[in-house]
Amino acid sequence: MAMTEAAILGAAEKAARLDVEFAGMDTPELMRAVIADLFPGRIALVSSFGADSAVLLHMAALIDKATPVLFIDTQLLFKETLAYRDTLVAHLGLTNVIALTPKPQRLAAEDPENFLWASDPDRCCEIRKVIPMAEALEGYDAWITGRKRFQGRTRAALALIEAEAGRIKVNPLAHWPADKITGYLDAFALPRHPLVAKGYLSIGCIPCTSPVKPGEDPRAGRWRERAKVECGLHTLPLYAGADI
Numbered sequence: 001m002a003m004t005e006a007a008i009l010g011a012a013e014k015a016a017r018l019d020v021e022f023a024g025m026d027t028p029e030l031m032r033a034v035i036a037d038l039f040p041g042r043i044a045l046v047s048s049f050g051a052d053s054a055v056l057l058h059m060a061a062l063i064d065k066a067t068p069v070l071f072i073d074t075q076l077l078f079k080e081t082l083a084y085r086d087t088l089v090a091h092l093g094l095t096n097v098i099a100l101t102p103k104p105q106r107l108a109a110e111d112p113e114n115f116l117w118a119s120d121p122d123r124c125c126e127i128r129k130v131i132p133m134a135e136a137l138e139g140y141d142a143w144i145t146g147r148k149r150f151q152g153r154t155r156a157a158l159a160l161i162e163a164e165a166g167r168i169k170v171n172p173l174a175h176w177p178a179d180k181i182t183g184y185l186d187a188f189a190l191p192r193h194p195l196v197a198k199g200y201l202s203i204g205c206i207p208c209t210s211p212v213k214p215g216e217d218p219r220a221g222r223w224r225e226r227a228k229v230e231c232g233l234h235t236l237p238l239y240a241g242a243d244i
């Protein structure tokens with residue numbers, strides 16, 4: 001359903017206000033504010049179960065183990081990611097992890113050989129990630145992402161709170177540096193994604209992910225040698241039925 005102009009403007013005003021109110025707030029406190037106080041039952045944490053995902057999943061589990069966690073299974077993920085998801089879910093006691101998958105009919109029509117990533121990676125991301133997420137978000141007023149400013153130039157000016165397509169989008173780790181992420185994982189002895197030790201600092205689908213070399217941005221291994229730097233989840237309007 002397309003958002004009305006009033007809803008879009010309302011979300012934008014609310015995001016701008018919350019961005020000021022929440023600036024300087026401790027991240028676990030911010031997570032509690034949005035999950036338990038502001039959007040109870042109406043906010044989802046989006047997680048790739050990637051290199052840094054355990055931080056926000058841990059904070060959410062401490063607040064409410066039934067927090068909805070949306071996990072996009074593109075059907076082209078590393079087996080290590082699926083195993084890591086299972087490990088973290090058991091470790092944290094999460095009870096509401098929702099796997100989003102592309103529609104089989106759409107894959108059969110547009111990507112029957114699983115090679116669309118090579119010829120048209122933007123469309124591949126749309127049918128495997130963006131459209132399933134847009135449809136899933138219909139049930140929520142707000143969502144939480146794990147993006148950080150240090151990850152690369154497209155995220156350097158990331159706000160703490162944004163509005164998009166009439167929804168509030170919360171980026172609690174926007175201002176966290178890499179060493180704070182590592183420090184948190186160590187402090188709580190959280191399990192690490194097994195591919196991190198092999199140089200994968202940002203982990204997506206198998207065909208579009210490679211290890212990162214010393215000195216590169218953490219996301220340099222995504223769509224390497226291509227102009228593409230984002231999958232579209234954070235650059236396209238996410239509402240079901242959008243022309244994507």
Ligand code: SF4
Nearest residue numbers: 117121124125205208
């Ligand atoms: S990251 Fe690559 S394989 Fe995964 S959905 Fe996007 S283009 Fe397709």
